[in-house]
Each structure stands twice: as structure tokens, then as C-alpha cells.
Amino acid sequence: xxxxxxxxxxxxxxxxxxxxxxxxxxxxxxxxxxxxxxxxxxxxxxxxxxxxxxxxxxxxxxxxxxxxxxxxxxxxxxxxxxxxxxxxxxxxxxxxxxxxxxxxxxxxxxxxxxxxxxxxxxxxx
Numbered sequence: 001x002x003x004x005x006x007x008x009x010x011x012x013x014x015x016x017x018x019x020x021x022x023x024x025x026x027x028x029x030x031x032x033x034x035x036x037x038x039x040x041x042x043x044x045x046x047x048x049x050x051x052x053x054x055x056x057x058x059x060x061x062x063x064x065x066x067x068x069x070x071x072x073x074x075x076x077x078x079x080x081x082x083x084x085x086x087x088x089x090x091x092x093x094x095x096x097x098x099x100x101x102x103x104x105x106x107x108x109x110x111x112x113x114x115x116x117x118x119x120x121x122x123x124x125x
Contacts, residue, residue, distance in 0.1 A: 002026040002114045006096045009119030016123070017084045022096030022116055024077035032103035034072060034079040035112060038092035038121075045095065049081060050106040059106055063089070086123045093118040 008020040024031065035050030049070040051058045058070050067086075072079035079096060097112035105111050 002098070004096045004098060004114055004116035006094065006116045006119040009094060009121045011122045011124065012086055014087050014123055014125050016086050017082070018086065018121060020081040020083065020094055020096075020119060020121075022079045022081075024098055024114070031074075031077070031098040031100055031114075033099040033106045035097045035099070035106060036070060036079075036081045037095045037097060037109060038090075039095070039118075040089075040092040043092075045109065047107045047109070048094070051079070052103040052106065054103065061107075083121070086121075088123045088125045091121060091123050093120050 003026050004022055004024050006022045012018055033050055033052045036048040037045050038048050039045040047061055048064060049060045049068055051070045053074045067084050069082040095118045096116040098114040099111055100113045
């Protein structure tokens with residue numbers, strides 16, 4: 001069984017920063033891409049950012065471009081999300097996800113095979 005564990009969430013004032021981490025563990029595991037998604041109260045879960053291990057290409061939702069950065073260490077099965085210039089609209093539960101199939105359509109939730117339990121990010125105004 002593969003487990004993803006997120007950490008780094010918390011309460012921060014608007015304009016502040018947080019760094020989320022996600023570690024994958026369990027049986028022999030190899031992912032092609034990892035991503036971050038978020039779900040705000042009363043809203044659908046949405047794509048935030050993702051990266052392909054091969055080549056390191058990344059993708060971001062428009063609202064976080066220039067503020068969030070996804071990075072990772074494939075050898076450690078770890079992915080990070082550096083979040084700067086946070087605003088109250090970023091308040092949500094943030095989920096890490098891993099894709100074991102071919103790294104296509106990395107914005108699509110159904111493409112991901114494993115999910116973490118989520119970490120709460122709250123941005124106060």
C-alpha cells in the first residue's frame with residue numbers, strides 16, 4: 001500500500017508564506033508525476049500545481065502562478081509546494097497526489113492513483 005503524508009499547513013496572515021511537503025511511502029513505488037490540489041469550504045476540489053519527474057516540467061493554475069512553486073526529489077518520493085504572497089482565497093485543505101501511469105493530463109484528478117489525507121491552510125486577512 002502506498003501512503004502520501006502531507007505536512008506544513010497552518011494559519012498565516014495575508015501576505016505570508018508556507019511550505020507544504022508530501023512524502024510517499026509504502027511498497028515499491030514509482031510515480032511519473034505528483035500534484036497538489038485544494039478544496040475550499042463549499043467548493044469542488046481543484047488543481048493547484050503539478051510536476052512531471054521526467055524533465056521536471058510544471059503546471060499551475062492561473063491564480064497561483066508567480067506565487068506558488070512546486071518542486072521535489074524523486075529519489076525521496078517527496079514533493080513540496082512553496083506558497084508565497086498568500087491571500088484569504090488560498091484558504092483550503094491541500095491534498096498531495098501521485099500518478100503512477102503515463103504523465104499526461106496532469107491537471108486531471110482522475111489521472112492520479114494515490115492521495116494524501118490533506119493539510120489545512122488558513123490565511124487570515
